[in-house]
Amino acid sequence: MKLSKKERQELVIQTIKDDPFITDESLAKKFHVSVQTIRLDRLELSIPEHRERIKHVARKQLDDVRALQLEEVIGEIVDLQLDEYAISILDIKKDHVFERTGIARGHHLFAQANSLAVAIINDELALTAKANVKFTRQVSAGERVVAKAQVKKNDQVRTIVEVNSNVNQELVFSGEFIMFRSSGKETSGEGEKV
């Protein structure tokens, strides 16, 4: 069923609203048109290019990150409200996957989620005490993993961060991270002395 230009552009607007970090290539694939067509759509709709959308969101907030250096985050943070929520993207490359099967190795998904859980903490020191994670779908090279972190509970001693990671809106990873912060009484480490 071929969409008219008007129909397609309305859907492009909606799709970008739901997934702000979707690439032109993914949009082209989704609507069965060329990448050129998507670019023209964006031009006509005054929607900036993908990386510009990322930078625009990120510039405002990345200075806020306290618990680690920005370059220490695995993946790229694209949205951040300290102690509330954060989003990062990680493009899976060939060196992220098992050679034989082409499946992404779990520790990369863990690293993306774990470093996001650290970055979300509004404190100088934030370390993971515990993590309970599930790998719900295989991920391959060439896929883009969007991790969304949300602070679920926050008391003076610990913060619970829930992270859900998707590829094209399909859940690939989910985890609960129990974080200790520097204002806590116990000595915490990527550890705890309790």
Added chain:
Amino acid sequence: MKLSKKERQELVIQTIKDDPFITDESLAKKFHVSVQTIRLDRLELSIPEHRERIKHVARKQLDDVRALQLEEVIGEIVDLQLDEYAISILDIKKDHVFERTGIARGHHLFAQANSLAVAIINDELALTAKANVKFTRQVSAGERVVAKAQVKKNDQVRTIVEVNSNVNQELVFSGEFIMFRSSGKETSGEGEKV
């Protein structure tokens, strides 16, 4: 209290028995002698050099690894009985730690344990479905993490691997990894479709 040579050598034998991968430097520190003295002890006791002890154990078993390429293991496997137990060592370097605090990042300890849990599986395909991990003590650059994996439960669908990681016999990380293997009916991923 200064030990006699005889007393020290007896303790050196016992210490190496408990921790086969301990370095000469650690032994020297432990017994308050020079590294040279430890080397002479080993010579007199016919105990091979540290790396030779590793190679000797490893050579026999590393060809057995099926689920991934040996170089894909994070850390160095030093003991392995498929579907039973495995041990690996990971030396924490400067690029493994947070810049500001010098504390090792959780995902490296996770990666060491997770890849060991994959390597222990006697199958062509082994992927992590779930993991519940604790970080119990901070780890710093220069420390050596010894991860010990044990298969706790093994049915046709899933295998439960328990991993405990130590630095100088002190627990720094522990985790339970629920693994899916290729003989399972469900499609598993670093994932599952259940």
